[in-house]
Amino acid sequence: MAEIKCDKCGAQIKFEPGDRFARCKYCDTQVFIDRSGAGFFYIMPYLIDRSGAEGIFNGWARSSKVSKKLLPGIRNLTYKQQYFPVYMFKRDVSGEEKLYVQPARSTTLPGLHSLKVLAGDLKIFDKSYKVEGPDVLVPDIDMTAYLPFLPGTAKEQALVYFPLWDVEYEYDGKKYVTIIDGSSGEVFVSDYPVRSSAPFILITIGAFILFFLESLAGFFLFKNGLCCSSVLILPTIPAVILLANRTLRRF
Template identity: 40%
Template sequence: MPQFSCPKCGAALAVDPGTQIAKCQFCGTVTYVDRSEALFYYLLPFTIDEVKARGIFKRWTAGPSMAKELENGCKITKIVKEFFPVFRFRRSVNKSEKVFVRPARGTTLPGMHNLEIPPGGEVIYDDKVSIGDARQIDPDISIGSYIGEMPGNAIDQALVYFPIYEMTYEFEGKSYDVVIDGSSGRVYSGPSPSRGSAQYMAVMGVSFVLGLIGGYLACSIHVLFIVLAAGGLFAGRYMAQQVVTKKPAPAVAGGGVAAGGSAAQAGEGASAPSDAQSGAPSDAGAQGAQTAETGAEPEVKQ
């Protein structure tokens, strides 16, 4: 009889051949027995019902990258609520904890290598847990097939039953598969009908150019406003300094000459009365000067 160790307390687990579920008699941990070792055994519950799942799918078909007629032109032909088995690896990589999820069953469903298990959302999968109307899919891949590709050192490993809605829909005569995460509502899709690449890229290109123009104008106006405001402040400061520090006007060049001219005019005014008072002598002097110039003797009146 093969021997396995409890993944929680390390105690020996006695497992009969063909048995996949075992419970530790020491700590009570329920484990899933793989071909090589015993793993933690969890289930992640559904938080999204089928009605919400259909609504999520409809909104997804109306996305901007999907074919224009897809929302109203497609038809859901299958929807299955199921728990899909995945291996969860918690590893220590460069002193930090990393989580990796890999499918525990061979499948072509989209997204099974990219599922995200929320921390603390899972519950121990024992006989107290009911899966309701969901279908449980059994693993067919050994965990050992993934160990070699895992980086770092192992912290723990577990088999987790993950809630999904497996959907198939038809559009224009073709069938497509979609998986909706039953815990978060995330959509995983393979190849799907999308808008024509040329039309889609043209619209996206125009949107990108308009976005650049809008951003440039916004930045330009902003910068121009700052420049004008700064210029106004500096101009105001300069004018204020000029008003406060204004000096008296300097003396006009040649002012002494103007003063001298005034003095001369005053002198002329002062000498005028003197000439008037001595009018006869002045005339005699002028006559004498004239006689001297002509050489004639002055006429003597009898």
């Protein structure tokens, strides 16, 4: 049995070697423990509910980079809440306090390496804070992995559980995952059905060829070639714009 001091009330907390979390029996604060020592265990509340997450996902799915067929073609859409662990490091760098955030769990989503932790949203995990429903993911990266690369001197280090919406769905026989920040609404995604660029490329090539042929026709068939080429080309421009607009709506 080992002991550490509670960061909140100063009482001694007993824990077994290998434990990652311990709870103070006096103030009920949870403390995170790893090879670097003990630190506060914070948690952030969900500021975006299920309906808000659905609205954010639908807005992202209608964006210009996503396939227009995604929303009608989605199958087995699920929304799950999960608390993702990150390490928060407060450092004194040349007399200025700076905050650094790094994931405490392995992830392939690059956006989760730059989550924005706002001090005003942090809650110390004690008996006054209840977690019901969301999955709480366990850290699998030690805090010590980041310490050698951080600038300045340490002021505070803590484990923070970050609220996320895990949106999973199937489209065209393939599974996809979109993550929504449950605090700010930011969307993180590494793979998704993209909007095809082939129709726009074909329109561009076709318009170029058509404008070229009209220019040649105006130049060779009429005395004032430049003026007549413009007359031939001008009616074609609205038609090309209309075709591109219809293509954008369809694809």
